[in-house]
Amino acid sequence: MTKHTPPALYGLVCYGCGYSAAPKTDADYSCPECGEPLSIEVAARVSPLEHFTTKPDSMWYYAPLLPVDPHQAVSLGEGATPLLNAPRLAEELSAGAVLLKNESVNPTGSFKDRQVSVGITRARELGLDTVAVVSSGNVACAASAYAARAGMKSILMMHGHAGGAKAQQATAYGGQAIRVDTPSARAVFDLCREACKRFNWYHLSTAGMYEPFNVEGAKTLAYEIYQQTGGELPDWVVAPVGGGGLLGGIWRGFCDLVRLGLADRAPRLAGVQAAGCAPLAEAIRSGASFLETLEHPWPNPETIAGGIADDILFDGHTVLPAIRETDGVALAVDDAAILRGLQRLAETEGILVEPTCAVVVEALKQLPDVDNESRICVILTGNGVKDLAAISPHLPEAAHIPPTEEALFDTVERRQHEHSG
Ligand SMILES: [Zn+2]
Numbered sequence: 001m002t003k004h005t006p007p008a009l010y011g012l013v014c015y016g017c018g019y020s021a022a023p024k025t026d027a028d029y030s031c032p033e034c035g036e037p038l039s040i041e042v043a044a045r046v047s048p049l050e051h052f053t054t055k056p057d058s059m060w061y062y063a064p065l066l067p068v069d070p071h072q073a074v075s076l077g078e079g080a081t082p083l084l085n086a087p088r089l090a091e092e093l094s095a096g097a098v099l100l101k102n103e104s105v106n107p108t109g110s111f112k113d114r115q116v117s118v119g120i121t122r123a124r125e126l127g128l129d130t131v132a133v134v135s136s137g138n139v140a141c142a143a144s145a146y147a148a149r150a151g152m153k154s155i156l157m158m159h160g161h162a163g164g165a166k167a168q169q170a171t172a173y174g175g176q177a178i179r180v181d182t183p184s185a186r187a188v189f190d191l192c193r194e195a196c197k198r199f200n201w202y203h204l205s206t207a208g209m210y211e212p213f214n215v216e217g218a219k220t221l222a223y224e225i226y227q228q229t230g231g232e233l234p235d236w237v238v239a240p241v242g243g244g245g246l247l248g249g250i251w252r253g254f255c256d257l258v259r260l261g262l263a264d265r266a267p268r269l270a271g272v273q274a275a276g277c278a279p280l281a282e283a284i285r286s287g288a289s290f291l292e293t294l295e296h297p298w299p300n301p302e303t304i305a306g307g308i309a310d311d312i313l314f315d316g317h318t319v320l321p322a323i324r325e326t327d328g329v330a331l332a333v334d335d336a337a338i339l340r341g342l343q344r345l346a347e348t349e350g351i352l353v354e355p356t357c358a359v360v361v362e363a364l365k366q367l368p369d370v371d372n373e374s375r376i377c378v379i380l381t382g383n384g385v386k387d388l389a390a391i392s393p394h395l396p397e398a399a400h401i402p403p404t405e406e407a408l409f410d411t412v413e414r415r416q417h418e419h420s421g
Helices: 059-065 087-093 112-125 138-150 164-172 185-199 212-228 245-259 279-286 290-294 316-324 335-349 355-366 384-394 405-420
Strands: 010-013 039-042 083-085 097-102 130-135 153-158 176-179 236-240 268-274 329-333 375-380
Touching (some): 087 335, 087 355, 097 212, 130 138, 138 153, 138 164, 236 355, 245 268, 245 316, 279 290, 279 329, 290 316, 329 355, 355 375, 355 384
Parallel strands (some): 153 176, 236 375
Antiparallel strands (some): 010 039, 083 097
């Protein structure tokens, strides 16, 4: 981004029927032709030579592909995260390479910082002084932190699956937390949207069916993967799915790269959910349209991966075509596999993720058509330090010994014996 970058031009598109329109000023983002939500498409005026050759220092490097004014950007340095080679995981899978896109190093510990940074910049452009979100944890943390950064107030509406530690992280940045006693994210969305209308707050939730600006930041993941692989896109990109805005956004980012002539096609995309809340897997299996999925919320979300326990696909209008148009897959893993994957990733690659993110690790074994040439990119969405309480019952205790050499040597030798036996 240079100092003189003008705000990007953008239009609205419908992935359901192909309708397109100019930007609008009212808050109704449903397609007049088919009723699906409209998404944003930036009319990229980007010179690939100019914008994909130097190293980004944050997500805002890609400002010409974002639909807000970069001069007003509310930023904490989000994005530009590492892409790490994971040779031991690749060997276990008999794959050519596993590349870990480590989003857990973002400012508040999750990829949501990218989305919230763009969304709150939109709120600033509109001149609003308060933002409100519905969140099971990570969006609340990001919204509260970025509101503090912007000098705005934040209202954080949480539902039944919100993690205790994340709620504390979120309120530490000064946001006002309100816990609504229901397991249904959708019910809380309805409440939040009414409150936004009444109090003139910006609705900063990362649900593209309500607010298309707020999911735009996820596109930058695709740009970074392109850049970090030197344009040699992986065969698969695998990501956790709650509402679907992450994977839908990554897909739209790859579509931008194709439109810019930088890539021939998007990688195959895999969305992973917890078996206890898997509306994407169900929709792909049944062939349901986005509007049909809204009629059948997941009846009783129940999983340790609370951050993706969304009862409906709030971004089904982008995540369904993301899977279908890339010959992708929707996978699900149970809670025992989530914990196994979490510990395996931590012990083999040194990255501790939260359970919500750990769904991807064991799911890698289910990916079709993987051979020793395949390159698999895995999006690690959230930091395990955010949700230690969820995994602490499964972690070993420290050995407790008196301050003697005998006790120490005994303990070390016993541990060595256990590991060799
Ligand atoms: Zn339409």
